[in-house]
Amino acid sequence: MTSVVLLCLLLGTAFLYGTAVRSTAGATVAMAAGMVVAATVAAAIHGWPPRAVAGMALLSGGSAAVVWAFGRAHRRARTRREALSAHRAARSEAREAMADAVRLRLAAELHDTAAHRLTGIAVAAASALHLSDPELRESALRHAEEAGRLVCAELAGSEAAVSDLAMIDDLVADWSASRELSYRRTATFAPPEVAAAAYRVVREGLTNVARYASGAQIEITVQGESGRLAVEVNDSGGERKHGDLGTGNGLAGLATTVAACGGTLAAGPNSSGWTVRAEFPASAGTGPVRGTWWRGRRAWDGALVGLAIALSIGASLLPGDTPVPLVVLGPLFVLHAVPLWWRERRPAWSLAAMLSIYPVAMAGWTPTPAGDLFLWGWWVELAQLYAFGARCSRPKGVLAILAVGLVGGLALALGPGIVGNRFAVWAVLGAAVALLSAPAWAAGVLVGRARVRRRLAAAAEGDLLAGQLADVAREERERVVAGLRRTASRHADAVVAAAEGGDLGVVLAAARAGLDTLRRLLGELREPVGADGPPPTLAGLEVLAARRRAGVFHVGDPAGLAPELEVGVFRAAEELAGERITVSHLPEGVVVAGSAGRRSLRRLHALADAYGGAAAADRGGEVRVWLPR
Numbered sequence: 001m002t003s004v005v006l007l008c009l010l011l012g013t014a015f016l017y018g019t020a021v022r023s024t025a026g027a028t029v030a031m032a033a034g035m036v037v038a039a040t041v042a043a044a045i046h047g048w049p050p051r052a053v054a055g056m057a058l059l060s061g062g063s064a065a066v067v068w069a070f071g072r073a074h075r076r077a078r079t080r081r082e083a084l085s086a087h088r089a090a091r092s093e094a095r096e097a098m099a100d101a102v103r104l105r106l107a108a109e110l111h112d113t114a115a116h117r118l119t120g121i122a123v124a125a126a127s128a129l130h131l132s133d134p135e136l137r138e139s140a141l142r143h144a145e146e147a148g149r150l151v152c153a154e155l156a157g158s159e160a161a162v163s164d165l166a167m168i169d170d171l172v173a174d175w176s177a178s179r180e181l182s183y184r185r186t187a188t189f190a191p192p193e194v195a196a197a198a199y200r201v202v203r204e205g206l207t208n209v210a211r212y213a214s215g216a217q218i219e220i221t222v223q224g225e226s227g228r229l230a231v232e233v234n235d236s237g238g239e240r241k242h243g244d245l246g247t248g249n250g251l252a253g254l255a256t257t258v259a260a261c262g263g264t265l266a267a268g269p270n271s272s273g274w275t276v277r278a279e280f281p282a283s284a285g286t287g288p289v290r291g292t293w294w295r296g297r298r299a300w301d302g303a304l305v306g307l308a309i310a311l312s313i314g315a316s317l318l319p320g321d322t323p324v325p326l327v328v329l330g331p332l333f334v335l336h337a338v339p340l341w342w343r344e345r346r347p348a349w350s351l352a353a354m355l356s357i358y359p360v361a362m363a364g365w366t367p368t369p370a371g372d373l374f375l376w377g378w379w380v381e382l383a384q385l386y387a388f389g390a391r392c393s394r395p396k397g398v399l400a401i402l403a404v405g406l407v408g409g410l411a412l413a414l415g416p417g418i419v420g421n422r423f424a425v426w427a428v429l430g431a432a433v434a435l436l437s438a439p440a441w442a443a444g445v446l447v448g449r450a451r452v453r454r455r456l457a458a459a460a461e462g463d464l465l466a467g468q469l470a471d472v473a474r475e476e477r478e479r480v481v482a483g484l485r486r487t488a489s490r491h492a493d494a495v496v497a498a499a500e501g502g503d504l505g506v507v508l509a510a511a512r513a514g515l516d517t518l519r520r521l522l523g524e525l526r527e528p529v530g531a532d533g534p535p536p537t538l539a540g541l542e543v544l545a546a547r548r549r550a551g552v553f554h555v556g557d558p559a560g561l562a563p564e565l566e567v568g569v570f571r572a573a574e575e576l577a578g579e580r581i582t583v584s585h586l587p588e589g590v591v592v593a594g595s596a597g598r599r600s601l602r603r604l605h606a607l608a609d610a611y612g613g614a615a616a617a618d619r620g621g622e623v624r625v626w627l628p629r
Contacts, residue, residue, distance in 0.1 A: 012038060012060075013067045020071020021078070024609040028071065032064040055317025062310025069303035072612070076297075079610040083536075083564035090535030091465060097539040098469045102476040104546040107525035114488065115522070117147045118514045119207050121495060125508040137504060144507045145499035151492040151514070165195050168202050168222055186223040194280045197261045198222060198231045204254050205233025205276040216273055229263075229280040237273035254278075259551025259580035297612065297628075301341045308337030308380050328366050329373075332357045336377055343387040351384050351400055355407045362414050370411035378408065382440040389444020390451070397441050405434025458562060466559070469539060480525065488517045536570040544573060545581060556585030565590055565627055568611050572625040575600040575607075589613065589628035596623045 012035035020028040039060035043053045121144045128140035165187055172183045190198060202220060209216055216235040223230055254276075258265040263280035312333035336357050339350040361370035381404045388397040409430025413422050491514030498506035534540035534547075538558055545552045552573070561569075569592055573581050576594030584591040596604060596617075604615040604625050613626040 013063055016064060017067050017071045020068050021074045024606060025072065026609075028068055032068050035064050036060045051317050055314045058310045058314030058317065060310075062307040062314060065303040065306040069299050072299055073297075075610060076612045080564040083567035086536055087563035087567050090537060090540070093535035094465070094469065094537045094539055095472045097534050097537060097543050098472045099476040100534070101539050101542040101546070102473045103480065103525040104543065106477065106480050107522050114151045114492070115515065115518050117151045118492070118495075118511045118518065121147050121151075122508055122511040122515065125504050125511060129504055129508065140504060141499050141502060141507070144495055144504075144511070148492055148495035148499060152489060152496065165190055165198060165222060167195070168199050171199060171203060171206075172220060181218040181220070183220045184223070185221070187229050188224075190229050190280065194229060194261050194263070197257050197263065197280070198229065198278065200254060200257055201231045201265070201276060201278045202233060205235075208274070208276070209233075209235045212274075230277065231280075232275065232277040234270060234275045235273040255579055256546065256549055256551045260545075260553050261551070262553040262555070262580065262582060264580070301343060304340040304343070304380075304383060305337050308340060308377070309334060312337065312377060329368060332360060332366065332373075333377075336380060340380065340383060343384050344391050347384065347388050347392055347400070348396070351381070351388075351403065354381055354384060355403065358407050358411045362411060369415050371413075371415035374408050374411040381408070382437060385437055385441040386444040386447075389441040389446075390448035391444075394445075397445070401434050401437050401441055404437050405430040405432075408433040408437075459560065462560065462563060484521070488514055488521060491517060536567040538566055538569070541570050541573050541581075541583075544570070550578065551580050553580060553582045554585065555582065558583070558585055561585065561590070562629065565611075565629065568607065568627045571607055572604060572627070575604050576623065587629075589626060592625040592627070593622055595621050 016028065016031055016035055019031050036057060040053060040057040043056040048056065124140040124143050128137045165185065168185065169183075172181065202222070205220070206218070209218055216237055218236075219232075219234040221230070221232045255265045258278045258280070261280055263278055265276070265278045267274070267276045269275075313330055316329070316333075336354055339353040342350045358370050358374060360366060361368065361373050366373070385397070385400055385404065388400045392400075409426050409428075409432070412418075412429045412433070413426035418425055491510050494510035495507055495514065498504075498510055534543040538561070541552055569583055569590055572592040573583075573594070576592070576596050577600070578595040580594065582591075582593040584593070601615065601617060601623060604623060608615045608625050608627060611627045613628050615623060615625045617623045
């Protein structure tokens with residue numbers, strides 16, 4: 001009967017391992033629970049006493065936990081190997097994706113800088129020519145000369161970056177001279193990228209008023225609201241005089257920019273005109289999905305605790321010649337097993353707790369000799385020594401081996417069958433225990449060194465690729481800027497020359513010609529040069545988001561992100577929808593957040609699970625995908 005129960009247990013563990021490799025953690029946990037129930041029921045059906053049935057339940061539970069952890073480790077390792085292979089295969093495409101990303105960024109920059117300034121020049125020149133007002137004419141010429149020089153600098157790639165909210169004051173001042181405009185700014189600080197986005201919101205709002213609502217009253221507010229920055233541009237409506245000057249991509253590009261800073265953009269009609277409002281959170285980052293330890297590497301620690309309890313208490317409950325009393329030994333077995341949970345995070349304390357049970361047995365407070373307890377549970381100390389080798393320095397590992405040798409040797413030397421000089425026996429047995437324990441520590445050292453080598457190799461590989469992509473970005477930017485100098489810059493120079501010469505008609509014509517040239521160039525820049533599907537890299541993610549008119553907001557430094565995690569982040573972003581994707585880079589992993597439908601959520605669950613993480617959706621519809629390092 002025993003052989004039948006054990007055969008069922010072996011078949012169940014084999015099937016469980018295969019399922020753990022292929023399926024998600026939740027499905028395999030349910031299968032493991034079913035295996036434990038089946039083994040327990042089989043033992044009960046075959047007439048085992050209740051004590052033995054309980055022992056079989058513990059043994060099958062411990063075995064299932066270890067097999068499940070093995071399968072999960074295989075699943076995570078396979079996923080990361082496949083992701084690393086995909087990243088390496090896409091490196092040539094990554095260069096094209098980086099070029100695409102640079103072109104898209106330049107298109108957004110040009111639309112929000114040179115195109116806006118040329119629009120302002122054209123609107124001011126057309127108004128001055130139409131009204132024939134000498135003062136307005138002089139103001140338009142001065143504006144054309146100043147703004148034209150800025151356009152030349154922007155097209156040459158030498159524009160000063162916006163980094164402070166105070167620069168919005170200067171922008172509004174340039175527009176307020178010829179318009180009825182009220183402006184109020186109560187916010188004093190924002191991160192540079194948020195300040196730049198806020199600047200673009202105000203500039204887009206002002207330019208659209210000039211194009212589509214000539215003569216409108218304008219109200220601009222930039223204020224902090226409960227830790228958030230709110231930027232709003234309202235107009236009262238007006239005459240559409242210069243609608244043909246636009247490129248048609250202003251608000252869509254602006255939404256992407258705002259989303260990339262973790263904010264939201266709303267634009268639409270108000271009671272009489274139009275409102276553009278952007279809100280930026282104080283912090284758009286998000287923490288990891290909690291309660292997922294059992295899906296990742298720490299599941300190993302929990303499985304080892306379960307196995308240690310199963311092999312000690314569970315085996316003691318099985319039928320035998322002499323029943324083992326568990327009133328005293330049960331708590332000692334638990335105390336010996338539970339420290340495995342901290343074997344990597346607190347190795348010294350964990351080992352000390354394990355060894356603390358043997359003095360109790362040496363004092364004669366247990367019916368089982370201390371030496372027998374040590375031999376039965378020695379593998380627990382060996383598992384701890386392995387962790388010392390993988391995670392700790394060599395001196396700490398040597399001290400740990402000596403501690404196991406001293407305590408283990410003493411427990412054996414005090415056994416009832418030992419005669420003669422017990423100190424000499426202790427020395428011999430202690431040396432033997434230390435010698436036999438050393439291979440476990442050495443195995444941990446080898447594995448730890450292999451991990452370090454792989455990590456360093458991956459870091460060097462990543463640094464090399466990052467350098468290559470930086471070169472690609474620089475070369476692509478230089479190529480585009482050189483093309484701009486040959487085309488649009490000529491019209492900007494013509495604007496400045498005509499303004500210096502006092503010819504407002506030529507200023508208007510040159511500004512319009514420059515806008516037409518920029519419109520064609522922006523269309524070309526938005527056309528992809530790489531593959532239809534961007535590669536699974538961070539550069540590919542930027543291209544993917546730009547094609548979807550979405551923004552990617554990175555919280556933390558993405559530099560040094562492992563290649564396999566880059567692939568995971570990209571694949572998670574593929575399943576997300578909405579105008580914003582937030583990628584939070586944390587010391588322990590990466591969180592990708594956005595919105596997703598039910599089908600996408602199921603796929604995200606499977607993706608995160610394969611990395612040892614999890615996906616969770618809140619009531620607001622936002623989905624967080626946790627990918628641990």
